[in-house]
Amino acid sequence: MNNRVYLDREKTKYKGNLHLHTTWSDGSLPAVQVVEAFKAKGYHFISITDHDIYARTEEFNTVDFVTLPGMEKGGLNQVADKNPGYHFGVLNDPTADSELERFEHLEQFPVPIPWVGDHSPQLLIDEMRAHGNLVIFNHPEWHLTRFEDMVKYDGFFAIEIYNHATEWSTTSSYGAAYWDHALQNGKRVFGIAADDSHEHDPNWRIHEYGGGWVQVQSAALNPVDLVKSLKQGEFYSSSGPEIYDLRVVDGKLTIECSPCKFIMFKSFPQRGAFLGDFESGEPLTQASMEVDKDMQYIRVECIDFAGKVAWSNPVFVSDLLQGGE
Numbered sequence: 001m002n003n004r005v006y007l008d009r010e011k012t013k014y015k016g017n018l019h020l021h022t023t024w025s026d027g028s029l030p031a032v033q034v035v036e037a038f039k040a041k042g043y044h045f046i047s048i049t050d051h052d053i054y055a056r057t058e059e060f061n062t063v064d065f066v067t068l069p070g071m072e073k074g075g076l077n078q079v080a081d082k083n084p085g086y087h088f089g090v091l092n093d094p095t096a097d098s099e100l101e102r103f104e105h106l107e108q109f110p111v112p113i114p115w116v117g118d119h120s121p122q123l124l125i126d127e128m129r130a131h132g133n134l135v136i137f138n139h140p141e142w143h144l145t146r147f148e149d150m151v152k153y154d155g156f157f158a159i160e161i162y163n164h165a166t167e168w169s170t171t172s173s174y175g176a177a178y179w180d181h182a183l184q185n186g187k188r189v190f191g192i193a194a195d196d197s198h199e200h201d202p203n204w205r206i207h208e209y210g211g212g213w214v215q216v217q218s219a220a221l222n223p224v225d226l227v228k229s230l231k232q233g234e235f236y237s238s239s240g241p242e243i244y245d246l247r248v249v250d251g252k253l254t255i256e257c258s259p260c261k262f263i264m265f266k267s268f269p270q271r272g273a274f275l276g277d278f279e280s281g282e283p284l285t286q287a288s289m290e291v292d293k294d295m296q297y298i299r300v301e302c303i304d305f306a307g308k309v310a311w312s313n314p315v316f317v318s319d320l321l322q323g324g325e
């Protein structure tokens with residue numbers, strides 16, 4: 001089995017939010033104030049993803065803060081004006097050629113999009129990709145998405161596994177079960193935590209800003225390197241804890257994290273390890289488990305004493321078996 005480093009404690013990680021709204025759609029703050037709110041919270045990058053209107057906001061970029069062009073594309077409901085519907089995160093991919101012209105700043109899209117059958121979501125995903133974007137399957141739990149959709153549809157590079165605004169408003173924010181369903185069925189998709197902040201004061205004590213984010217291990221803070229790392233899964237998601245390091249050495253997967261109550265290795269088809277110092281309640285800052293070559297994938301969740309979670313991306317075991325034992 002090959003050794004492999006997924007997250008390296010020595011490498012810089014950049015904190016970002018890939019899902020949020022401004023007055024360009026139904027958010028209450030203008031983009032300039034949203035940028036300031038995330039800067040003040042220590043973020044390195046954001047993508048402004050308003051509903052059905054594309055944002056290119058390079059004017060906000062500085063040496064220590066970057067905005068990635070994007071949008072949230074929705075307007076696709078099987079039954080008009082009723083959930084369940086579909087929302088896809090759309091993120092400009094500067095590392096790939098685009099078949100069709102890239103979207104322009106404040107380019108607007110018609111809503112609703114007519115439902116033309118079960119393949120409607122796929123048509124939308126394909127269209128977004130043809131214009132040079134990555135696609136994220138947004139808030140499946142909140143949107144009452146069927147688990148089978150994770151397998152039926154293709155071409156999204158990640159699933160939103162934690163959406164803070166729907167936690168804030170309806171406590172239906174977790175997509176990890178959808179993620180496992182996709183992974184169990186052989187999909188290579190990553191998990192993304194995000195705010196989806198809309199309209200609330202960034203300084204409220206019960207907050208909508210800064211509740212879910214990604215930490216991207218990237219060569220530098222610029223759109224090309226960030227997106228390159230996102231596409232390779234070189235990041236983790238969090239609503240609180242930090243993951244410092246994740247690697248496989250001599251057949252053993254080890255994670256290092258900020259102090260946590262539990263560390264869970266979620267794998268399939270065999271169950272992974274679940275660790276906690278149950279007797280003393282002392283925090284854990286690292287854990288390991290043997291990789292079984294018959295496992296499809298292993299991903300790790302680090303859960304802190306407040307119940308907040310950091311999610312690693314999956315280790316695909318077949319990658320570790322390539323070119324040898």
Ligand SMILES: [Zn+2]
Pocket residue numbers: 072074087138139
């Ligand atoms: Zn949405």
Ligand SMILES: [Zn+2]
Pocket residue numbers: 019020021072196
């Ligand atoms: Zn949204």
